[in-house]
Amino acid sequence: MTSTQESPHDITAPPHPLLPTPAPVQLIDPAGAAVGPAPDRETLLRLYRAMVIGRRFDTQITALTRQGRLAVYPSSRGQEACQIGAALALRAQDWLFPTYRDSVAVLTRGVDPLQVLVSFRGDWHCGYDPYEHRVAPQCTPLATNTLHAVGLAHAARLRREDTVALVLLGDGATSEGDTHEALNFAAVWKAPVVFLVQNNGYAISVPLAKQSAAPSLAHKGIGYGIPSHLIDGNDVAAVHTTVSEAVQHAAAGHGPVLIEALTYRVEAHTNADDATRYRQDEEVAFWLERDPLRRLELFLNRDGQEPPTEFAAEAEALAAAVRAGTNADTAPDPAGLFGHVYAEPTAALHQQQADLLDEIARDEEARA
Amino acid sequence: MSITSLPATATPVSLAAALNQALADSLAEDERVVVLGEDVGTLGGVFRITDGLAARFGEERVWDTPLAESGIVGTAIGMAMNGLRPVVEMQFDAFAYPAFEQITSHLAKMRNRTGGRVELPVVVRIPYGGGIGGVEHHCDSSEVYYTHTAGLRVVTCSTPSDGYRLLRQAIASPDPVIFLEPKRRYWSKETATLSLEGPALHQAQVVRPGRDVTVITYGGTVATALEAAALGTEEGYDLEVIDLRSLNPFDDETVTASVRRTGRAVVVHEAAGFCGYGAEVAARLSEQCFHHLAAPVLRVTGFDIPYPPPKLEAHHLPSAERILDAVSRLQWEDEDV
Ligand SMILES: Cc1ncc(C[n+]2csc(CCOP(=O)(O)OP(=O)(O)O)c2C)c(N)n1
Ligand SMILES: [Mg+2]
Numbered sequence: 184m185t186s187t188q189e190s191p192h193d194i195t196a197p198p199h200p201l202l203p204t205p206a207p208v209q210l211i212d213p214a215g216a217a218v219g220p221a222p223d224r225e226t227l228l229r230l231y232r233a234m235v236i237g238r239r240f241d242t243q244i245t246a247l248t249r250q251g252r253l254a255v256y257p258s259s260r261g262q263e264a265c266q267i268g269a270a271l272a273l274r275a276q277d278w279l280f281p282t283y284r285d286s287v288a289v290l291t292r293g294v295d296p297l298q299v300l301v302s303f304r305g306d307w308h309c310g311y312d313p314y315e316h317r318v319a320p321q322c323t324p325l326a327t328n329t330l331h332a333v334g335l336a337h338a339a340r341l342r343r344e345d346t347v348a349l350v351l352l353g354d355g356a357t358s359e360g361d362t363h364e365a366l367n368f369a370a371v372w373k374a375p376v377v378f379l380v381q382n383n384g385y386a387i388s389v390p391l392a393k394q395s396a397a398p399s400l401a402h403k404g405i406g407y408g409i410p411s412h413l414i415d416g417n418d419v420a421a422v423h424t425t426v427s428e429a430v431q432h433a434a435a436g437h438g439p440v441l442i443e444a445l446t447y448r449v450e451a452h453t454n455a456d457d458a459t460r461y462r463q464d465e466e467v468a469f470w471l472e473r474d475p476l477r478r479l480e481l482f483l484n485r486d487g488q489e490p491p492t493e494f495a496a497e498a499e500a501l502a503a504a505v506r507a508g509t510n511a512d513t514a515p516d517p518a519g520l521f522g523h524v525y526a527e528p529t530a531a532l533h534q535q536q537a538d539l540l541d542e543i544a545r546d547e548e549a550r551a
Numbered sequence: 552m553s554i555t556s557l558p559a560t561a562t563p564v565s566l567a568a569a570l571n572q573a574l575a576d577s578l579a580e581d582e583r584v585v586v587l588g589e590d591v592g593t594l595g596g597v598f599r600i601t602d603g604l605a606a607r608f609g610e611e612r613v614w615d616t617p618l619a620e621s622g623i624v625g626t627a628i629g630m631a632m633n634g635l636r637p638v639v640e641m642q643f644d645a646f647a648y649p650a651f652e653q654i655t656s657h658l659a660k661m662r663n664r665t666g667g668r669v670e671l672p673v674v675v676r677i678p679y680g681g682g683i684g685g686v687e688h689h690c691d692s693s694e695v696y697y698t699h700t701a702g703l704r705v706v707t708c709s710t711p712s713d714g715y716r717l718l719r720q721a722i723a724s725p726d727p728v729i730f731l732e733p734k735r736r737y738w739s740k741e742t743a744t745l746s747l748e749g750p751a752l753h754q755a756q757v758v759r760p761g762r763d764v765t766v767i768t769y770g771g772t773v774a775t776a777l778e779a780a781a782l783g784t785e786e787g788y789d790l791e792v793i794d795l796r797s798l799n800p801f802d803d804e805t806v807t808a809s810v811r812r813t814g815r816a817v818v819v820h821e822a823a824g825f826c827g828y829g830a831e832v833a834a835r836l837s838e839q840c841f842h843h844l845a846a847p848v849l850r851v852t853g854f855d856i857p858y859p860p861p862k863l864e865a866h867h868l869p870s871a872e873r874i875l876d877a878v879s880r881l882q883w884e885d886e887d888v
Contacts, residue, residue, distance in 0.1 A: 308664040319632070320664055324656045330622055331657070334629020334637075341585070341611055342634065360649075364622035371617055523667040524701050526725040529753075529800040 203401035203413035207445050210420040213473045215481025221420045230419050231483060232494045233267040234476045237287040239498035240296060243505050244286070244303070248454040252509045254305035259287035261417075261449035264475035265381045266351070267291050268422025272430055273349055278317045280332040280350040284381070284448075285321065288351060292316050296501060297508040306515045325356040329365035329378065336374040336433075347375045347433045349426070355386020357400050366407040366441065375433035377426060378409075378441045381416060383448040388461040404441035416444030417475040420482075447473075517543060561744045567737040569711035569745055570600050570676075573718035574638065578608050581636065584722060586613040588623055588640030588676075597642055598678055598737055624650040624675060628657050631671040638722055644679040645688040651696070658727045659702030673727045674718075680771045680821055682735030682868055684861040691858055692822035694770075697729040698799040698831075704728045705798040706752065709736060709773035712743040713756075717796060720752040728752075731798075733771035755802035757809060761791035764878050765809040767832055768819040769795040772869055776819055779874035788878050798828060806832070807839045814845040815881045819869050824852035846882040 197204050210219035221227065241259045248256040259266055266288035273279060273292070281288050286299050293316040301310020302321065309320035319335075322328035332350035339346035356362055357380055369376045380400050384391055397403060404411030412429070414421045422444055429440035447470035451458035458467075483490040521528055521536040528536070564572075577584045586601055586608075592615035595602030605613040616623050620641060627637035641647035647654075654675065661669050681690030697705045704726050708714035714732070721728040750756055758773065759780050766776045773794045780790035791809055795802065810816045816836055818829035829850040836848050851869045859867045 307666065308660075309666070312668045313632070313665060314668065320661075320669075324652060327625060327653060327657060330625025330653065331629035331632065333622075334626030334631075335633045336629070337626060338630040338633035338635045346633075348629075360619075361621055361625060361652075364617075364619040364625070367617050367619070368622045368626055519666070523663045523665075525662070525704070525800075526667075526670065530803065531800065 199405065201405040201408065201410050203399060203411050203443070207413045207415045208421050208425060209415040209418050210424060211418050211478060211482045213417075213478055215478055215485060217482065219421070221482070222423055226423065227420070227479070227483060228491065230267060230271060230423060231479055231490060232497070233271060233291045234263050234419065234479060235494040236498045236501055237263045237267055237291060238476050239502050240290055240505065241287055243502040244300065245450060245454070247506065247509050248303075253300070253303045253454075255453050255455060256303050257283045257286075257453045258448070258450035259284060261447045261470060261475070262381055262383060263287055264419035264422050264479075265379065265416045265444045265446050268419040269349060269351070269379050269426045272423050272426035273347070274430070276317070276344070276346050277430065278319065278332070278335055278346060278348045280319045280328040280335075280348060281321050282325075282328065282351055282353065282356070283321050283323050284353060285351050289318055289321060292318050294318055296505050300505070300509060304509065304513065306513050307519070326352055326359035326361040326365070328352070329362050330368070332376050333365050333369045333372070333374050336369070336376045337372050340373075340375060345434055347377060347430045349377045349379060349430070351379050351381060353386060354380060354382040354384070354391055354400060355389065355394055356380075357403060358394055366404065366409055366439070369439035370407045370409050373436065373438035375436075376439040377429040377433055378439065379426065380441070380443045381446055382443055383446050385448060385452070385462070387452045387456065390461075399443055401441060401443035409439050409441050411441040411443070413443050414445070416446030417473050417478060419475055419479055446475075561742050563740045563742050564711045564745065565738050565740050566708070566711045566714045566732070567598060567600055569715040569743075570718055570732065571602055571604070572745055573715045573722075574601060574604055575607065577638070577719055577722045578604065578612055581722075583634060583636045584612070584638060585630065585635050586638045586640070587616050587627070589618055589642045590615060591640050596640055598734065600676070600678075600732070600737075601640065620647060620650040621653050624653040624658060624673075627673045628653060628661070628671055631673050632669060636672045636722060638674040638676060641675060641677045643685075643689045644677055644691040644693050647675070647677050647693065650675075654697070654703070654729070655700050659700045662726070663702055670725050671727050672722075672725050674721045674730050675728070676718075676730045676732060678734040678737075679731045680733050680735060681858055681864050682771060682821075684864070686861065687858065690864070692820065692853070694731060694798055694822060695826065695828055698828060702727070703799060704752070705731065707731045707733065707770035707796060707798060709733065709770055709794050709796075710743075711741045712745060712749075713794070713796065715745040716747055716749050717752065719747060724752060731770060735771050736774065739774070753797045753800050753802060755793050755795045755797065755805040757791060757805065758794045759790065759792040761789040761813070763789045763791075763813055764815040764817060764881060765791045765793060765806070765813045766817050766819060766874060766878075767793045767795060767806060769798060769828075770820075772819045772821055775869055775871055776874060779871035779878075782871050783875055783878065786875065786879075788875070790878065801831070801835065803835060803839065807836070810836055810840045811843040814843055815878075816844070816848045817851060817874060817877045817881070818848065819851045819874055821853045821868050823855045824850050825855045827852055849877045849880060851877045
């Protein structure tokens with residue numbers, strides 16, 4: 184990492200080129216002071232705009248979920264620096280493999296906000312076309328998306344395409360077997376993949392200490408021969424710089440990179456979770472002090488330069504559109520249950536669809 | 552069509568050689584096809600089904616993966632998302648279980664999840680079943696784990712000519728296919744011309760016409776059923792044998808047409824009977840052919856036990872005698888003929 188020498192924080196060099204630095208890489212400290220080479224102002228404003236919008240999107244969905252308008256929502260709040268710093272480090276030809284946690288990354292990649300909400304609203308499993316913005320469906324079975332990213336990236340390499348796959352996963356997901364198979368396959372194949380672990384401290388209720396005895400999750404890379412970085416995940420400059428460099432590294436044919444970003448999940452695991460059962464309010468308060476959006480604002484403000492205000496209006500307009508879209512009742516078509524199980528519905532599925540539609544018609548007649 | 556080394560005239564060919572030819576022809580014809588798995592490269596697979604393919608097509612088309620089944624299927628999914636048509640080999644039936652999550656949660660569901668936008672034309676080849684003196688974990692008949700999962704096609708083969716055509720059809724299919732190869736039939740030969748001509752991927756086939764009883768089976772036990780049919784003539788039974796070939800989707804048309812004619816049915820498979828594939832077949836027949844049935848549908852299956860060790864496997868596997876015994880129990884005494 185570029186920051187290791189310049190940083191006034193004591194980031195000593197790693198003991199081995201594949202290992203992370205002992206202290207997390209940081210370019211902007213929690214007080215908003217530069218401690219390493221930050222991206223240029225244009226990049227920072229791009230990141231800032233996405234963070235203002237991403238934060239508003241997330242808080243709006245959480246509010247709608249509390250009102251019972253959505254089936255479930257795993258909030259991105261507190262992790263916006265990771266999700267936005269990473270999503271904006273991708274080039275148009277790259278792919279993003281997000282999890283359920285990463286709605287803000289998906290939004291930032293350009294997916295329509297209401298299409299992101301389709302799954303959380305319970306209308307369908309995935310509401311967007313993965314090929315449109317090169318965003319895989321948000322993945323629920325933990326760590327399974329890591330292998331999809333490796334396969335897609337390897338296929339790109341076989342086809343001589345310049346495409347990198349970025350896969351997002353949580354600290355808990357690093358314990359799953361698929362993570363390890365994916366790291367190993369990616370390293371052996373030199374697949375252009377960037378693994379970004381958002382270590383938010385918990386897998387639902389289980390703290391990291393019960394998840395792993397490794398010195399850091401980034402240390403898992405060396406066993407597979409993968410260069411790894413430990414970074415401050417609430418510092419969007421560090422995330423964006425590190426992921427951008429990792430994308431370049433992978434695109435240049437040097438193989439995968441593993442990044443662990445230290446962050447915190449401010450909301451409960453989902454709206455269905457009660458976080459007070461396993462964590463203290465003081466801990467949440469500690470992390471709210473380290474809010475990633477505020478940190479960037481402080482940095483942008485540092486010489487009395489006001490950050491632009493027009494992003495807030497843009498974010499409000501998006502929130503209003505999300506409210507309107509969510510409050511509009513949707514009625515997914517029951518016939519859609521059968522149409523895409525196979526390329527051509529089987530005879531049995533045709534029959535089952537006809538039976539269901541007939542049942543619905545009879546119900547409606549009876550009610551009329 | 553393409554460069555194939557298919558002999559124009561019928562010659563004796565084993566199922567293993569026919570499957571190898573199917574892979575070679577698919578690789579030659581479609582550059583999107585890739586073959587990957589454990590030992591499939593230099594060695595040609597532990598059953599030699601991929602013999603010579605890496606040498607002929609190169610390591611970018613046919614290659615040895617690290618040893619991890621979830622990794623093999625999971626990365627194949629990503630490759631299929633990016634335009635390839637991967638054919639992966641699971642070394643043995645029971646060693647496909649580590650890939651179960653990728654198969655059931657993603658391979659089967661991706662098309663449906665994305666409203667048809669992402670299709671995954673992946674073939675998972677699995678040498679399955681017993682009868683080769685294999686030890687534990689090498690002889691499972693795991694078909695219903697897959698047939699129960701919507702979104703997967705599940706196909707078996709029983710002869711070299713079928714194996715060739717079905718594997719090529721599976722590779723060309725836009726749907727993911729679990730392709731079950733009965734390993735005890737790998738070396739049995741048939742004098743045949745390998746060709747794409749023949750029934751479609753989803754179709755069952757009457758492999759021996761008969762008047763008295765329909766024996767419905769697939770994979771390794773098709774030959775057993777044909778043996779029973781040959782012996783049955785001596786006992787005065789004329790058995791019709793159906794090779795289902797496609798276990799999902801199920802070809803109701805072919806099967807019910809036969810059973811309506813014969814009025815009696817026996818389902819044969821070597822997997823355990825409880826919640827086995829035969830239960831589905833029997834249920835469908837009672838739903839669709841009830842008034843044509845002269846007797847309850849009987850099942851001849853493996854016992855409800857873990858697959859036995861080699862010295863005991865003969866007790867477990869359905870035999871021609873057991874099939875004929877079931878045939879004799881189909882309430883012939885009630886018949887007023
Ligand atoms: C294979 C699998 N096991 C269990 C679950 C249930 N589950 C959903 S999220 C979660 C915790 C994941 O924690 P982490 O990977 O740290 O991600 P985070 O939710 O903190 O972003 C669990 C156990 C699942 N989705 N998939
Ligand atoms: Mg976590």
